[in-house]
Amino acid sequence: MSGVNEIRSTFLDYFRKEGHEIVASSPLVPRNDPTLMFTNAGMVQFKNVFTGLEKRPYSRASTAQKSVRAGGKHNDLDNVGYTARHLTFFEMLGNFSFGDYFKERAIELAWNLITKGFGLKKDKLLVTVYHTDDEAAGYWKKIAGFSDDRIIRIPTSDNFWAMGDTGPCGPCSEIFIDRGEHIWGGPPGSPEEDGDRFLEFWNLVFMQYEQVTKEERIDLPRPSIDTGMGLERMASILQGVESVFETDLFRHLIDAASSAIGQGPSEENVASYRVIADHLRSSSFLVADGVLPSNEGRGYVLRRIMRRAMRHAQLLGAREPLMWQLVPALVREMGQAYPELVRGEALITETLKLEE
Numbered sequence: 001m002s003g004v005n006e007i008r009s010t011f012l013d014y015f016r017k018e019g020h021e022i023v024a025s026s027p028l029v030p031r032n033d034p035t036l037m038f039t040n041a042g043m044v045q046f047k048n049v050f051t052g053l054e055k056r057p058y059s060r061a062s063t064a065q066k067s068v069r070a071g072g073k074h075n076d077l078d079n080v081g082y083t084a085r086h087l088t089f090f091e092m093l094g095n096f097s098f099g100d101y102f103k104e105r106a107i108e109l110a111w112n113l114i115t116k117g118f119g120l121k122k123d124k125l126l127v128t129v130y131h132t133d134d135e136a137a138g139y140w141k142k143i144a145g146f147s148d149d150r151i152i153r154i155p156t157s158d159n160f161w162a163m164g165d166t167g168p169c170g171p172c173s174e175i176f177i178d179r180g181e182h183i184w185g186g187p188p189g190s191p192e193e194d195g196d197r198f199l200e201f202w203n204l205v206f207m208q209y210e211q212v213t214k215e216e217r218i219d220l221p222r223p224s225i226d227t228g229m230g231l232e233r234m235a236s237i238l239q240g241v242e243s244v245f246e247t248d249l250f251r252h253l254i255d256a257a258s259s260a261i262g263q264g265p266s267e268e269n270v271a272s273y274r275v276i277a278d279h280l281r282s283s284s285f286l287v288a289d290g291v292l293p294s295n296e297g298r299g300y301v302l303r304r305i306m307r308r309a310m311r312h313a314q315l316l317g318a319r320e321p322l323m324w325q326l327v328p329a330l331v332r333e334m335g336q337a338y339p340e341l342v343r344g345e346a347l348i349t350e351t352l353k354l355e356e
Ligand code: SER
Pocket: 040, 041, 042, 043, 094, 161, 203, 204, 205, 226, 227, 228, 229
């Protein structure tokens, strides 16, 4: 079985061997970017490299990026706890090409990692492409040997990725796994696509354009690649569990909450435990990156996340402040990969306690 920490290193090691520079995660508050509430994807720190404004000494990179999708264009807050896959905080594993390789190599790199590196079975996998992207469809056919029914053409913004209202963007191709008939849901593009049966776990974006204003879209100087794999989703696949909340890392956080509350989750209240575990991560990482609860902007989103967690703690019968007691468990799980959690532990603990 592959633990979360092991999957992260497998991914980065693979891309290191493929000539990528391993770059540290950037903070959750994007530097010098007023267009974004939080870092919501791995490509955010490379925005200016894609558009040609900034030069780096490498043309291929790979990261494990802290991401928050609560508030702003990509917002998953209200789904969290109630689906098997939504999180407000997650780690996005990505590989990037800045005018180096493009579609074909990106598909080949992804395919080799998931089938050879992670051992996923081809007959469980399918992909989507943007409806007009014959080129990507052709590469999937050639590289993965997929028949047409495994390459689903999607005509909506689901397969055209944009960072926000402005910024680099392009058509994308998402990789899905079918987790079996016993789970409700249908393939992408079907009326049941919101179910959990078909899980999207890796998005390959063929970055080609820059949205300059709402009306104006121009070509990027060089076609580039931005991919994002949800680490927690990959962990759920490799660990053979149905939800991200049943992976090793989340189990340990939910165990910590259970001992603090004095009872474990049941079918009726498991959503509350999941909300608490997810929101513990987003709140703690946001505080570690300098966001404090307030009544506006980023601080307000943080406050909403914290209070949503606290409401669920109340629902579980906690009569004493709970969240701050869970910080050591989080630091144990993630402090090695993200030392800012260790450095910020006292501030995180105090902030949670005070707010509760
Ligand atoms: N930017 C794309 C996404 O967030 C791929 O990394 O899905």
